[in-house]
Amino acid sequence: MKDSQEYITIPKKEYDALLNEVSELKLLVNEMLDRSIKAHEEIESLKKTVKEQQLIINTFRGEKLPKKDSSNSNIPPSKDLFRVDTRRSLRKKSDRKTGGQPGHKGHHLEFKTSPEKNIEIYSKQCNNCGRVLNLKDAVLKESRQVIDIPVCKTITYQYNTFAAKCQCGCINRSKFPKHVNASVQYGPNIRAFTNYFSVRHFIPFKRLSEILKDCFGVSVSQGFIANTLARSAQKARGIYDHIKDQVQYSNWIGTDETGIYVNGKKNTLWAWQNEHYTFLATSNSRHAKHIHRLFYHGFPNAIISSDQYAAHLSTYGKGHQICWVHLLRKIAFLLEVQDHYWLNKIKLIYKKASQLKRLNPAYHKSSNYTKLIEKELNSLLLRKLGKKTNVLITKFQKSLRKNRQFLLTFLYHNNVPSDNNSSEQAIRNAKVKMKVSSGFKSLQHSYAIMRSVIDTAIKNNCNILNIIADIETGTDISFSRPE
Numbered sequence: 001m002k003d004s005q006e007y008i009t010i011p012k013k014e015y016d017a018l019l020n021e022v023s024e025l026k027l028l029v030n031e032m033l034d035r036s037i038k039a040h041e042e043i044e045s046l047k048k049t050v051k052e053q054q055l056i057i058n059t060f061r062g063e064k065l066p067k068k069d070s071s072n073s074n075i076p077p078s079k080d081l082f083r084v085d086t087r088r089s090l091r092k093k094s095d096r097k098t099g100g101q102p103g104h105k106g107h108h109l110e111f112k113t114s115p116e117k118n119i120e121i122y123s124k125q126c127n128n129c130g131r132v133l134n135l136k137d138a139v140l141k142e143s144r145q146v147i148d149i150p151v152c153k154t155i156t157y158q159y160n161t162f163a164a165k166c167q168c169g170c171i172n173r174s175k176f177p178k179h180v181n182a183s184v185q186y187g188p189n190i191r192a193f194t195n196y197f198s199v200r201h202f203i204p205f206k207r208l209s210e211i212l213k214d215c216f217g218v219s220v221s222q223g224f225i226a227n228t229l230a231r232s233a234q235k236a237r238g239i240y241d242h243i244k245d246q247v248q249y250s251n252w253i254g255t256d257e258t259g260i261y262v263n264g265k266k267n268t269l270w271a272w273q274n275e276h277y278t279f280l281a282t283s284n285s286r287h288a289k290h291i292h293r294l295f296y297h298g299f300p301n302a303i304i305s306s307d308q309y310a311a312h313l314s315t316y317g318k319g320h321q322i323c324w325v326h327l328l329r330k331i332a333f334l335l336e337v338q339d340h341y342w343l344n345k346i347k348l349i350y351k352k353a354s355q356l357k358r359l360n361p362a363y364h365k366s367s368n369y370t371k372l373i374e375k376e377l378n379s380l381l382l383r384k385l386g387k388k389t390n391v392l393i394t395k396f397q398k399s400l401r402k403n404r405q406f407l408l409t410f411l412y413h414n415n416v417p418s419d420n421n422s423s424e425q426a427i428r429n430a431k432v433k434m435k436v437s438s439g440f441k442s443l444q445h446s447y448a449i450m451r452s453v454i455d456t457a458i459k460n461n462c463n464i465l466n467i468i469a470d471i472e473t474g475t476d477i478s479f480s481r482p483e
Contacts, residue, residue, distance in 0.1 A: 072333035074307070074326055076431070111145060152216045157187065179473045188472035190218055194228045195468045199450045202433040226443065233446035236471050240279075240449045243456055247272050247279045248295055252415050254305040254423035255312050257286060260430050261439035269448065270294075271426040275415065276479070278426050278455035280448040291315050303413055305420045308403065321409040323420035324350050330396060338390040342380065342397070349377050353411055354418060362414040370411055377407065426455060 068075055100106060122135050159180050163173040179188060190212070197203040197211060205222040212218045233240075247253055257270045260282070268286045272279045272295075283290040288311035298316025305321045306312035313320055328350070331343050356369055363370045381401045385394060400407065410418040429451060434440070440447065450468075457467045460479040470477050 068333060072336060073329055109147065115145060154217050177473075186218070186220075186224075188469045189465075190216070190220075191228050191232060191472050192465050192468040194220075194225055195232050195450055196465055198225065198229060199447060200454050200464060202429075202436045204437045229443055229446050229450065232468065232471060233443075233449040235474070236449050236453050239471070239477050240452055243277050243452050244279050244294075246277045247274060248297075248299055249301055250274045250277070250299075251301050251303070251318075252305070252413065253299055253302045253317075254417075254420050254426075255315075256306065256420060256423035256427050257309070257311075258427040258430060259286075260434060260444065262444050263441060264439070267440075267444060269427055269430045269444075271423050273423055273426050273455070276456070276459050278452055278459065280426065280430075280452045280455075282444045282448050286311065288314055303409055303416045305416065305423070307420060308399065313403070313406070319409050319413075320406040321416055321418070322403055322406045323418075325419040325421060327400075334390070334393050334396060337392055340385070340389060340393055342383065342385055342389075343393065345380050346400075349373060349380065350418070353408055357411060357418065363411050365412060370408070373411075374408065378404075429455075 070076060122138060123133060124135075125132055159176055161174040161176060163171050165171050193212070193216070194208065197208050198205070203211065205225045208225055209220055209222055212220055253272050253274050255270070255272045257268050260267050260269045265284075268283050268290070270281045270283065270290065281290075281294055291311060292315075295315070300316070300318065302317050303319045303321055304312065304315060304317040305323060307323050307326045328347065331347060334340070335343050353373055356363065356373070365371075365374075381397065381404060385397065410416045430447070433447070453467065453471070454464055456479055457464050462479060467477060
């Protein structure tokens with residue numbers, strides 16, 4: 001009771017002070033609640049950020065990398081299994097409209113002045129009165145032409161030799177042509193078509209046998225087709241060796257290789273080519289010794305364009321050029337791993353060099369333009385990338401540094417491109433053939449010989465069938481380009 005009395009008798013001044021303290025405590029509590037709520041929200045946000053950073057850290061450690069496909073690596077599109085079509089070009093979008101550009105020469109059906117066959121169409125009676133018309137008075141009003149293929153039938157050529165007796169008593173007998181060496185045989189055109197359909201268009205033996213029978217009336221077995229391909233390749237050995245010499249002593253070549261399967265075992269198809277010639281060869285492995293076996297002296301006059309495969313870079317030549325398209329695909333993959341400024345700088349270097357190449361096909365090393373690019377490239381290759389840089393990017397920088405002298409060779413030579421696309425095109429045909437025919441049973445060497453001849457004929461705008469027929473008849477072949 002005493003305590004209550006004392007509480008009641010608290011002075012008003014002290015009472016007001018207590019009320020102020022209580023009000024201040026309420027404000028402080030509310031403020032602390034607000035801070036607690038904000039802190040909780042920040043903690044949740046930080047947890048989310050930590051998870052994202054952990055994924056990035058795992059990626060840096062190589063624990064989880066982006067999947068490689070044909071758009072960001074050298075993996076062929078055929079191995080992009082179960083994918084949505086996400087292929088993208090390395091080219092930037094152009095300002096030009098789609099379709100033929102101004103100055104592009106179009107193609108259309110031309111009206112022939114001397115057709116092989118004329119079909120006359122007359123009106124026999126008047127459309128008005130029905131009288132019979134005098135066709136002698138008819139004048140040509142209009143002509144139209146239909147281009148078609150005649151129904152193909154085999155033609156049998158019989159070669160007859162004769163004997164004639166001279167006044168001196170000597171009996172002289174005429175000789176058959178070299179390619180006529182049996183009593184009955186198939187002619188060079190049938191063998192040319194067989195090679196054309198099989199090697200050029202990848203038609204399997206069984207289907208090719210049907211085509212020859214249905215389209216040309218020629219009944220042949222699959223064994224005949226195999227023998228024809230082997231025989232034609234043997235006859236083409238001379239021109240094949242000529243192509244090899246032309247490639248070996250040219251001033252630029254592109255080279256590449258790919259795996260092929262022969263009876264289920266992996267072999268290698270090699271390609272060496274330039275603007276006018278393509279030389280293909282096969283071997284049982286990818287070892288550099290096969291290059292040295294074929295080209296013992298290397299390519300003494302040539303700049304060799306290739307990817308970064310060591311076997312090609314070890315081949316002797318006047319110089320080397322690494323394919324920038326391969327490098328750009330690697331950069332595309334690394335940018336998915338880590339969006340690093342250094343990779344974009346390397347891409348910019350290539351863009352500047354390509355622009356220079358378009359302005360002038362060949363520069364000198366003392367040129368101010370090339371000095372600036374060379375200096376900038378050297379600076380990037382020697383730059384320290386920092387501890388947070390992904391290890392794959394660091395390895396890529398080391399590989400570029402190792403092959404530094406092979407990066408800008410294309411700037412200093414007129415006909416040397418920055419890419420190796422034409423060599424990839426040379427080996428792509430073998431991949432298509434394997435897709436269609438499920439690989440090679442044999443005859444891979446014959447394929448390499450005949451495909452070398454065919455691709456060289458294509459590059460020189462020669463008729464493929466005529467070239468193969470000339471091989472069959474033993475006619476001298478010239479790959480001179482028509483004017």
